[in-house]
Amino acid sequence: MNRISVNTAWCKGCGICAAFCPVKVFTQERDGTPVPEYQERCTGCKLCVLRCPDFAIQLEVSGDEPK
Amino acid sequence: MPEMKYDDYLVKSRMPLFWCSGCGNGIVLGAILRAFAKLQLDRHNTVVVTGIGCWGKADDYINTNTFHGTHGRALGFATGIKLANPELKVIALMGDGDGATIGGNHLIHAARRNVDITAIVVNNFNYGMTGGQYSGTTLEETYTTTSQFGHIESAFDLCRLVEAAGAPYVARSHVLNVIQLEGFITEAIRKKGFSFVEALSPCPTHYGRHNGMKTAPKMMQWIKENAITLKEAEKKPQAEWENKFVIGKFTDKESVDYSTRYEAVMALAEASVSKGVSEREG
Numbered sequence: 001m002n003r004i005s006v007n008t009a010w011c012k013g014c015g016i017c018a019a020f021c022p023v024k025v026f027t028q029e030r031d032g033t034p035v036p037e038y039q040e041r042c043t044g045c046k047l048c049v050l051r052c053p054d055f056a057i058q059l060e061v062s063g064d065e066p067k
Numbered sequence: 068m069p070e071m072k073y074d075d076y077l078v079k080s081r082m083p084l085f086w087c088s089g090c091g092n093g094i095v096l097g098a099i100l101r102a103f104a105k106l107q108l109d110r111h112n113t114v115v116v117t118g119i120g121c122w123g124k125a126d127d128y129i130n131t132n133t134f135h136g137t138h139g140r141a142l143g144f145a146t147g148i149k150l151a152n153p154e155l156k157v158i159a160l161m162g163d164g165d166g167a168t169i170g171g172n173h174l175i176h177a178a179r180r181n182v183d184i185t186a187i188v189v190n191n192f193n194y195g196m197t198g199g200q201y202s203g204t205t206l207e208e209t210y211t212t213t214s215q216f217g218h219i220e221s222a223f224d225l226c227r228l229v230e231a232a233g234a235p236y237v238a239r240s241h242v243l244n245v246i247q248l249e250g251f252i253t254e255a256i257r258k259k260g261f262s263f264v265e266a267l268s269p270c271p272t273h274y275g276r277h278n279g280m281k282t283a284p285k286m287m288q289w290i291k292e293n294a295i296t297l298k299e300a301e302k303k304p305q306a307e308w309e310n311k312f313v314i315g316k317f318t319d320k321e322s323v324d325y326s327t328r329y330e331a332v333m334a335l336a337e338a339s340v341s342k343g344v345s346e347r348e349g
Binding site: 013020047 | 074077083084086087088089091092093098242243245246249271282283287288
């Protein structure tokens, strides 16, 4: 399974990842911090990583070599 | 040189970024750093020049040579750097207030001269850092701190402006289309001559708040819904798209850049001087 981790020290809770994830992997805490609650849905498209304005999302796609 | 990954160009000790929650600047910064990594730019041979404004702070986070200039003058400094050492890769980062409003004249003249610089303008439709005043790209009838009853001026179409001034590479995208944006930035950096990329970006703190889009996703959705690709626009009558953001590559052509022409004219001048000397002495 793909592994998503959020660096909460850099994240500002803007909600871009949650709003635009094509398969709705994220839920948000009350302060906006994203939680990758439905990680099993992740297709590994990395749009959340590319669109995160704070470099706060790391995604390890299973089978992919770490980049 | 060991292979550079995109985050090798990021100054991690300065994180988290200084920008507001949901500001699109970080997305453009990411696209730029990935373009750097794709091109494997030598950090010591690259200069990032910025002016003043929110986006003007971007140089703090980039691990190349950087130069932080005065408001609106990033392209002036960038031109000087390029002329002093044409071997350097020069990239100027400007916001719409910095690059298109206060420094608008530098923009058209750098394009006219075709100096080999890549200019990346992040357009968030207002002066974000000083409190959300209207800029040269604020859309007509929208609200800002200084246009509380609706803006009465029309906005610059920066891409058409720079294209008309003669730049050989002009493209526009928005931060939701980050893959396309990264592609444009990569092509622009590769281009010999003045290359220009405009990135439409959300400012939920000021422009968004005044126009009913308090969150970044809402403002990004608004940009997306009001965007039309250049190909689509070309098929439709102008009335259907003239109030929309036209996205795509406006120009991509070959044109001899300033440094090359300068070298050629200097060779002529030197030949003429040495001829004059030999005639006098002979």
